[in-house]
Amino acid sequence: MARENRSPKRVVPRLVAVGVVALLLTATVAGPTAAAPRLFVSGATKDASTILAGETVNVTATVKNTGEDGGGMDIEFKVNGTTTVTERVVVEADSSNTTTRAIRLGEPGTYRLTVTSPERSAGRVQVKRALSEVTREDAGSRAIRVRGGSVPTSRPYTVDMPADTNRSFTVQSWTVDASQQSFTQSVTEYTDPAASGLPIPSDDAAAVFSAVTVGSTDGVQPSSMQFALNRSQLRSAGMDADEVQVYQRVNESWQATETTVVEEQTSRVIYEADTSGSTAFVVGSIEPSFSIARTSVVSEQVPTGQRVVVEGVVRNTGSIEGTYDARMRVDDEVVNETSVQIPANGERTVALSTVVTTPGRYQIALNDTGAGVIQVSESQVQTDGNGGAEPTGTASGTDAAATEPGIGEGDEDGGFGPLPATVMGINTLFVVGGLVAALLLFGLIIALLRRGGGGRRNSGFEL
Structure with missing residues (x-):
């Protein structure tokens, strides 16, 4: 077989044709792939x-x-x-x-x-189950919205509040009693109590650092709160940590709630307080402020001597109800005392008494306020059978009545004691005289009847 002799002029065109065909085949295959989405x-x-x-x-x-x-x-x-x-x-x-x-x-x-x-x-x-978020904040207050999604209704539920360590007062956690699982509640904390719109106590017996107000949906009530108070607030008021109290607004007055120290830190103190029963609170110290407005003294005769009564009107100009301890003094000696509750911005009348059994001049006072002076004479105190004053002391803090033996009661020697001064409110001498006169009149009537009956023996009547 004879070998074909190919010249370069014939080979080159064939190679070019093959390359073109290969390129066309490649384009045909790769074209759809490049155009596909990735x-x-x-x-x-x-x-x-x-x-x-x-x-x-x-x-x-x-x-x-x-x-x-x-x-x-x-x-x-x-x-x-x-x-x-x-x-x-x-x-x-x-x-x-x-x-x-x-x-x-x-x-x-x-x-x-x-x-x-x-x-x-x-x-x-x-x-x-519940969330809290800050909805408004400025230098004097911070508003927080509390939302519940599936909170339990059989026990209190605690919500963590947004943290903010740069404020002098912050509510750290908020606990509610809910009767429904879903709710929205607003809690506003005030580092400036005056901005709260509440009647903030401003008298000398009050030091208020902050306030909290609550807006609640039906069926969701505050239960307790935990809050932080900067120590700088305490130092400015000259107070110790355990002197801080939370007060709730009830019936137009402030009432102290149970407040405890949870933790004492270097720069602040953490407290927990009961918030049930109200939706407005202040934090600080509020005390009653008492003063005696008026006093008077009266005395009256009693069987054992002279009963002395001191009376005073006590005012409470503080913003919280308080207990006033009243003491009656006779010549600086406490002879009687009592306690009385006085509402905020209110007053009460206090009366105390004692019985003086020794003649003399006595200075009467209600606590440290002088009420007057009384003079007791010999004739105004009880005397014994010899006409002398009974040696029973100067004064007593009770009003015990003296007892006297009555008619027919024996004395220590087995005889009868002295007759009472009165019988049923009538002088004893008048009563005895009346009985004697009645007996004489009765005897006279009997004598007359006997005399007249002598001439009428046949009448059928005879005495």
Whole structure:
């Protein structure tokens, strides 16, 4: 077989033709691949880190297409690895598209949110029974909104409040008694008590650092609160930590609530206070302020001597009710005492008495306020059988009545004691004289009847 002799002039054109064919085949195969869409999830985000039980969190997925043709893909929204919803997303060539899904979470806990594919994390969300958030804040106050989503109604529930260590007074936690699981409540704390609109005590017996007001929906009542107070406030008022009290507004007056020190820190003190029964509170120290407005002294004769009564009108100009301890003094000696509750901005009349059994001149006072002087003579005190004053002391703090032996009662020698001065309110001498006169009259009548009966013996009547 003869070998064909190919010249270069014939080989080159053939190689060129083969190359052209190869290029055409490559373009035919690669063309559709280059034009196909290339879709993937480039990112995922959420709109909240904390929500209430039963609320929704919005998860947004971004789908990107790097291909030269538009297309679509299915993406999955997952909670803790479990798909909750699937959505198809269409994206134009060489662009991106976003889609958002609201995912409802009904139980408290922490959940991991992801979007596929490939898997992209949207972060974690914490689901709580109740939440608090600052809605307004300035130098003098801070308003906090408290929301409940699935709080228990059988026991008090505590909500942590937003932290702020730069304020001189902050509510750290708020506890409520709720009759419904979902509610909204507003709590406003005032570092400037005057800004609260409450009648803040301003007398010398009061030092108020801060105030709290509460706006509540029906069925949700405050139970207790924990708060922090800067020590600088205490130093400015010259008070110790355990002297601070929370007072609630009840019936147009302030009443002290149970307040305890939880923790003493370097720069502040943490307290806990009972807040049930009211929606307005102040923090500080409020004391009653007592003064005696008027006094008077009267005396009267009693069987054992002279009863002396001191009376005074006591005023409380403080902003809180208080107990006033009243003492009756006779020549600086306390002979009687009592206690009386006096309301805020009110007054009460106090009366105390004693019996003086020794003649003399006595200075009478109510506490440290002089009420007057009384003079007791010999004739005004009880005397014994010899006409002398009984040696029973100068004064007593009781009003015990003296006892006297009555008619027919024996004395120590077995005889009868002295007759009483009166019988049924009538002088004893008049009573005895009346009895004697009645007996004489009765005898006279009998004598007359006997004399007249001598001449009428046949009448059938005889005495």
